Each structure stands twice: as C-alpha cells, then as structure tokens.
Amino acid sequence: MALYPKPAEGSWTEHFPGVGTGVLSYEDCISPEFYKAESEAIFKRAWLNVGRVEDVPRPGSYFTKEIEVATTSLLVVRDLSGEVRAFHNVCRHRGNKLMWNDYPREETAGSCRAFTCKYHGWRYDLTGKLTFVQQEGEFFDLDKADYGLIPVACEVWAGFIFINLAKDPEPLQDFLGSMVTELTGYPFDALTERYDFTADIRCNWKIFLDAFQEYYHVPVLHSQEATPTARPKMPGFEAPYYNLDGPHRMVATSGAPRRRWPADYQYPIEIATRSGLFGPWNEPDLGDDLPGVNPGGIKAWQMSNFQIFPNMEILIWQTGWYMLYRYWPTSHESHRFEGSLFFPPAKTASDRAAQECAVVMFKEFALQDAGMLVGTQQGLASRAVRDDFPLSDQELLVRHFHNSVASWVDGYQREKAGV
Known part of the structure; x- marks a missing residue:
C-alpha cells in the first residue's frame, strides 16, 4: 500500500482553518439532553x-x-x-x-x-x-x-x-452543495446487484460514523489486512485527499489494486474468488469519464468516501462498485446501522462468488468496528475523561463533523429562542 506524506505546504487541517486544532468534547455522544436537541435541530430539518x-x-x-x-x-x-x-x-x-x-x-x-x-x-x-x-x-x-x-x-x-x-426546506441540490453533486452522472443505476445489512449497535451514531472518517485506526484494528511479514512495511496510513463543503465531507484513499499485491497479503478465499474487501478484481466497464469520484486527481486512487450530512455515506471504489452507509439514532447510546453493497448484475457464477466474498469481508471488518465502538461508548459514558480528547491531522473529518452537528444544534436553539 502506497504511503502519502502530508502536503508539502503544511498539514491537511491547515487547509481548513475554521475547523480548529483544539481538543474535542464527546459530550454530544453521551448526553440524553443533546440527543433530544439534535433530534429536533438535525433529523427534523435536514435532508435524509x-x-x-x-x-x-x-x-x-x-x-x-x-x-x-x-x-x-x-x-x-x-x-x-x-x-x-x-x-x-x-x-x-x-x-x-x-x-x-x-x-x-x-x-x-x-x-x-x-x-x-x-x-x-x-x-x-x-x-x-x-x-x-x-x-x-x-x-x-x-x-x-x-x-x-x-x-x-x-x-x-x-x-x-x-x-x-x-x-x-431548502431545495435538495442546494443542501447537497457542489462537492456532492459533482457525482451527478455517476452510473449508480448500473450497479443494481444489492446486498443489505442492518445492525442495532450500542453506541451513539456519531461514534460509529467517526470510524469511517479516518484511517488512523486501520493498521491497528484491522491488522489482519497484512501478514506478519508485511506489517513492517505498513506502519501507518494517510489518505492523500480531504475536502469539506458546508456540513459535508469527503476523503479519498490510494494504494495498489489488491490483485497486484504479493500473495502473502491475501486470504486464500480472496485468491480463489478473485475478490476481497476492496471488491471483485474483475472490474466492470463503467466508462472512462466518471464524474466527481476522484476530485484530487490521485494517480493511484482507490476509494472516495462522500459523507453527506447528517447520517449518510457513499463509498465509491475504483474497482467499479459502491457502498452506502446510514446511521439512524435510536437513543443517546444506540443506533441502527444500515450497510448496502452495490455491484453490477452478476453474469456468471464466478461473478456471484466474487461479490459474495466482498460481502463477507465487509461484514467481518464492520463487526470489528462495531465491537470496538461499543467499548468506546462505555468508556466515554464513564466521564473519566470529559472534554479534552486530542485529534490528529488525519482526523480532520471527525473534528469537522462534530463541529457541524454542534453548529446545527446551536443555530436551532438560537432560532427557537429568537436570538
């Protein structure tokens, strides 16, 4: 996997000075009162x-x-x-x-x-x-x-x-903004082979969403992605492109296609099905001009994650498929996660096996995240640490997301109070 340094002119966060660099409070994930406030301010006012x-x-x-x-x-x-x-x-x-x-x-x-x-x-x-x-x-x-x-x-x-x-409400196109609507024309309608999953998870919706906004955790939590001989070559990972647009965010990742990696990086089932976590190796022909998917022009582009405020993510893979995540709060300490994987219609048994392998891999890694984040909720709920959590440069989107949630809640409360 290719490693990319920070931009030569400075950190990613420095490109978005309004986001700040201070410590973060997670009170918004453990407070019943804040849950009620975001219900009114966000989920009854934003496009979902x-x-x-x-x-x-x-x-x-x-x-x-x-x-x-x-x-x-x-x-x-x-x-x-x-x-x-x-x-x-x-x-x-x-x-x-x-x-x-x-x-x-x-x-x-x-x-x-x-x-x-x-x-x-x-x-x-x-x-x-x-x-x-x-x-x-x-x-x-x-x-x-x-x-x-x-x-x-x-x-x-x-x-x-x-x-x-x-x-x-404001028109949907205005709410989505230019960064998201640049995807208009992407052939979502050609990817209709669909696999849906739902899980009720005992953590706040924002905690689980945070896990897909940064890749700082990948070499540690998902360490089986590399064998012991490969791990020294992959001590960390930094995504090469981030962007913010209003309350929406995106991050793009890079790396050599999985099928080109040395054999010791792969599970046997991946070789047998020619598929894996990053999708089937046989890429469909979706055309040469796919709008909006790689705005940073990354040479070794692999995946772009568009995070549409408040609770939706579209993850588009270079190999010609996409995932849709949605996070539906059910209490201040629980939510319902919905994950859908979309592929071109399978034409052969091999196509179907490749898709099934990608689906199984997705479930495995999603369960790893889910199990970890239930523990995160419990740790935060103890309030042993209150509101001084430091974030790294590549946790830019985490910081921006919580800032956006706070801004919507504050704006609603001011409006309600007539301020």
Missing part, C-alpha cells in the same frame, strides 16, 4: 436519504421507513405518473399507522393501487388523496379533500431518494 429509486421500481411500488429519532413513520411510493412521493404513514381518521404487515414497528414494502387503513377502511390513492370513507354519511360536514395523507418533502438526486421533515 431513505432509499433508492430501485426500491420503488414501478407505479404502485412503496416502502415504509421508520425514523425513530424523529418519532415518525414514512410511506414512500411511486405514483401512477412515475413521481416518487413521501407521506407520514398515518391515517387521517384516528391516527392509525396506515401501512404495515404483521408487526406495526417493522418496515414493509410492496405494491398496490391504493392505501387502505386496517382499522376502519379509509382509502387513499397513490398521490395521498382520500378517496373512500366507510359509512361517509355518518360524519359531520366531512370534505374528503381536506383529509388526504400528510405529505413530506421528497426529492431524488442521482437515484437516491431524500426526504425532509421540515415544512419548507
């Missing part, structure tokens, strides 16, 4: 990714999304005209959850021509309009036009479906 257009492939396709941190359930549907819409998943009659199967708290998906409440049979079309009321004549001056489903702001960018719970 809830799926992809492939989740609603045809008119009538729908899925539900439970967002516990915002105490809401959403219904996302493609209507008969092809538009993707979102609504609160609540019947207007007596407040029953509208779409669910066996267990109301579990998410569901399917296809239908109308949404019918299980309780009293009120019916809504795919645009949210109330179309049928059981024994309508018994109601007093009821105008069905006044009782459609409550809409939620919903926009699509690059096939990713975003919602915003605020009443009048």
